[in-house]
Amino acid sequence: MTTNYALEVEKLSKRFGDDEAFVIEGLDFQVKKGEFICLLGASGCGKSTLLNILAYLDSPTVGNVRVADRPTLMFQDASLMPWLTAGQNVELALRIKGLAKDARRARAQELLELVHLGSAFDKRPHELSGGMRQRVSIARALAQEKSILLMDEPFAALDAITRDFLHEELLGIWKRTGLTVVFVTHNVREAVRLGQRVILMSSKPGRFIREWNIELSEPRRIDAPEVATLASEITDHLRNEIKRHG
Amino acid sequence: MAEVNKEQSELGRLSAGLDALESKSTQSESLARKVFNFSGPLIAMALFIGIWQIVFQLRFVEEYVLPSPNQVYQALVNQYQQGILLTAGWNSLSRGVQGFALAIIIAIPIGLLLGLSKTARVVLKPITTGLQQLPSVAWVPAAIIWFGLSNATIYAVILLGAIPSIANGLASGIEQIPSQYLKVGRVLGATKVQQIRHFVLPASFPGFLAGLEQGWAFAWRSLMAAELIAVSPALGTGLGQLLDVGRQLGDMALVLGAILSIMFVGILVEKLAFAPIRDHTLKIRGLK
Numbered sequence: 001m002t003t004n005y006a007l008e009v010e011k012l013s014k015r016f017g018d019d020e021a022f023v024i025e026g027l028d029f030q031v032k033k034g035e036f037i038c039l040l041g042a043s044g045c046g047k048s049t050l051l052n053i054l055a056y057l058d059s060p061t062v063g064n065v066r067v068a069d070r071p072t073l074m075f076q077d078a079s080l081m082p083w084l085t086a087g088q089n090v091e092l093a094l095r096i097k098g099l100a101k102d103a104r105r106a107r108a109q110e111l112l113e114l115v116h117l118g119s120a121f122d123k124r125p126h127e128l129s130g131g132m133r134q135r136v137s138i139a140r141a142l143a144q145e146k147s148i149l150l151m152d153e154p155f156a157a158l159d160a161i162t163r164d165f166l167h168e169e170l171l172g173i174w175k176r177t178g179l180t181v182v183f184v185t186h187n188v189r190e191a192v193r194l195g196q197r198v199i200l201m202s203s204k205p206g207r208f209i210r211e212w213n214i215e216l217s218e219p220r221r222i223d224a225p226e227v228a229t230l231a232s233e234i235t236d237h238l239r240n241e242i243k244r245h246g
Numbered sequence: 247m248a249e250v251n252k253e254q255s256e257l258g259r260l261s262a263g264l265d266a267l268e269s270k271s272t273q274s275e276s277l278a279r280k281v282f283n284f285s286g287p288l289i290a291m292a293l294f295i296g297i298w299q300i301v302f303q304l305r306f307v308e309e310y311v312l313p314s315p316n317q318v319y320q321a322l323v324n325q326y327q328q329g330i331l332l333t334a335g336w337n338s339l340s341r342g343v344q345g346f347a348l349a350i351i352i353a354i355p356i357g358l359l360l361g362l363s364k365t366a367r368v369v370l371k372p373i374t375t376g377l378q379q380l381p382s383v384a385w386v387p388a389a390i391i392w393f394g395l396s397n398a399t400i401y402a403v404i405l406l407g408a409i410p411s412i413a414n415g416l417a418s419g420i421e422q423i424p425s426q427y428l429k430v431g432r433v434l435g436a437t438k439v440q441q442i443r444h445f446v447l448p449a450s451f452p453g454f455l456a457g458l459e460q461g462w463a464f465a466w467r468s469l470m471a472a473e474l475i476a477v478s479p480a481l482g483t484g485l486g487q488l489l490d491v492g493r494q495l496g497d498m499a500l501v502l503g504a505i506l507s508i509m510f511v512g513i514l515v516e517k518l519a520f521a522p523i524r525d526h527t528l529k530i531r532g533l534k
Binding site for chain 2: 128161
């Protein structure tokens, strides 16, 4: 791959069985290195299927995916291992990556500090709030040192205040690390708040409908008027798509 | 740069505030609760002995049918002074523990196979489940025919009693692992071996532990049955044999004393070996 793309998806279709309907159909898009894109869609748009394929957890039925580097994936729930402490969860990623034992602890501590959880190393997942768990999950993803981060509705289960804080935290990390982020959500404002580009997908099957380049000023707040204006424009398109299924 | 740092410390303070607000305060057990947890069972036991004493004094039945608590105690003291009680208890316990340890070693690969391979599960699960259902005392006659009145008979019965429970416990622990954990393992790039070592084994541990507890209960029961049936000077004296001596002498106090001793060892193993591991496992996982 000679390009400055982190990720190229070509005519990608997926179905789970020869007689089944396509879950996603004919997806075509590229993501530049260091870009932050949001994939937006209602239920059934095949977001998770797409991310599973991008993360090598599943293979396409038709089409091609090219990635600069095997991506890492974050889920809606933090998916921490309950028998490990926060720090050990991060260390596990480092261990699988092959980091020597004495280097692991220091690096895990560093990563937890990056997500403002420096003092939570020895806490068990059940002792942390949902937002804190999701930050440990971010630290674990960063531990892998991949250049592409896929996020599957990572903040959907959090309250608005925590989500707002995590938006800021995530954007800070993105700017400092130069990661390529593919962020899937069904929350229009969240997409407009975070992405440099928002791609709207249809449902059943998931197809590309339209995309918006977000040229709003940085940093922008989720309650900024220009965010609201663009969000309502995108919401209209999303609603038209949903009505089609009625 | 100063700008970035300022932004960072803003975010840090926001984060600290949010975390402080959202953290649950962990409640520790009150002192009264702790005292009750300890004294409650003792009170129940004292009540039981009290009722037993009253029934004894009302003379509903003859003394040889129901001796008094004190007579049972005296019978145990008598055995103790002859050096038999501790030897018998120790013989049984060490046989039980050794047999159980061997059972764990054999059961783990079987459990892994059953848990990890669907084919093995379909083919073998009915057999292990059948064995688990079978009271292992049923193996005693077979074992005596195979191995005679030897230690091999006793260990065979322990193994046949414990292995199916441990293997099935591990297998169902593996089957019940949330698929999400394994998905995380794949995202992190774990090899097959790492997947088993870092995800499958720890995730299935609660199921495995339940299998161990049931396996020990079965092992201990089968051991007592084996000792009771397979009596021979070559086998030495265990608690089961002590029970048989009591029966032959028509000494009800000794029989009851032996029964209480068998229960006592069972409780001891549960409280000292299994309960701490179980409590710790559930506590760190937030299941308790």
